[in-house]
Amino acid sequence: xxxxxxxxxxxxxxxxxxxxxxxxxxxxxxxxxxxxxxxxxxxxxxxxxxxxxxxxxxxxxxxxxxxxxxxxxxxxxxxxxxxxxxxxxxxxxxxxxxxxxxxxxxxxxx
Amino acid sequence: xxxxxxxxxxxxxxxxxxxxxxxxxxxxxxxxxxxxxxxxxxxxxxxxxxxxxxxxxxxxxxxxxxxxxxxxxxxxxxxxxxxxxxxxxxxxxxxxxxxxxxxxxxxxxxxx
Numbered sequence: 001x002x003x004x005x006x007x008x009x010x011x012x013x014x015x016x017x018x019x020x021x022x023x024x025x026x027x028x029x030x031x032x033x034x035x036x037x038x039x040x041x042x043x044x045x046x047x048x049x050x051x052x053x054x055x056x057x058x059x060x061x062x063x064x065x066x067x068x069x070x071x072x073x074x075x076x077x078x079x080x081x082x083x084x085x086x087x088x089x090x091x092x093x094x095x096x097x098x099x100x101x102x103x104x105x106x107x108x109x110x
Numbered sequence: 111x112x113x114x115x116x117x118x119x120x121x122x123x124x125x126x127x128x129x130x131x132x133x134x135x136x137x138x139x140x141x142x143x144x145x146x147x148x149x150x151x152x153x154x155x156x157x158x159x160x161x162x163x164x165x166x167x168x169x170x171x172x173x174x175x176x177x178x179x180x181x182x183x184x185x186x187x188x189x190x191x192x193x194x195x196x197x198x199x200x201x202x203x204x205x206x207x208x209x210x211x212x213x214x215x216x217x218x219x220x221x222x
Contacts, residue, residue: 004153042214043154043197053202058209090153097211098144101153 002029004102005091005096012108019078021105023091031094032074034066037104038085043090049074081109112137112202118212123220126187131216133198134180143181144210146172146197154197188220 007022025032035058045058048065055066057061063085067075078085084107094100116133133154135143142161146154158167160176173184183196184205195217199210 040214043212045209048209088151097159098142098156100156101146104151104153106151 002021003099004072004091004100006091006105008039008105008108009103011109012110013078013081014110015082016077017081017109019081019107019109021078021089021107022077023093023102024072024075025074025093025100026072027093027095027100028071029093029095032068033092033094033099034076035090035092036060037090038087038100046076050109053085083109085109111188112200112211114198114211114213115198116196116216118216119214120217121219123188123191123218123221125222128184128186128188130185130195131183131196131218132180133183133213135198135200135211136179137141137200137211139201139203140202141203143176144199144201145183146194146199148197150195154199157196188218190199190220190222193218193220 003026005024013019031050034046035043037043043058046064047058049068052068052071065077070080089105091102114135142159144159145157147157148154149185163178167175171186175182177198195215197215199211
């Protein structure tokens with residue numbers, strides 16, 4: 001079975017803090033994705049990566065950056081957290097047929 | 111613009127009452143259509159992939175079908191444990207690196 005894990009299920013941070021969300025997959029997939037999910041807005045793509053050190057912006061990259069130093073690990077960075085970044089963050093890894101998601105991180109920025 | 115629309119937004123059923131969820135899409139060319147199930151506070155769980163019109167996939171009480179413009183997720187004799195949000199997504203031909211376009215989901219509630 002494909003396994004995608006995320007570093008935290010719940011996270012509470014203060015405005016202005018730098019926040020790191022980590023995602024690890026165990027299937028040697030090349031493509032990995034970060035989404036945020038908000039009520040009424042659905043899943044929105046923040047960034048994706050198609051290889052180590054390669055990244056592309058998604059639909060809403062402002063306020064975020066990413067890092068992919070190893071194939072299995074894809075990190076999402078909030079440079080200076082703001083209250084409007086309170087959301088559910090989902091990481092996904094793409095296999096031959098579809099994307100497989102991690103359990104999500106519920107981030108609250110106070 | 112590539113787009114995915116799901117209807118209804120919410121659906122309440124009695125246990126055993128069969129129904130269907132709709133996913134209509136507009137893409138320049140379809141590489142694949144995907145159904146996921148999402149429980150509250152969790153990540154989406156992959157259910158099915160459909161690639162061409164006329165294709166059908168089944169899993170327990172769920173059956174997914176595909177036409178050139180839409181997909182249906184049929185739920186036969188649902189049980190309370192089928193309650194979840196069901197997400198539909200498409201991958202367009204020429205879409206970059208496996209990126210999926212998601213609908214906003216249908217929230218299904220099945221009452222005993």
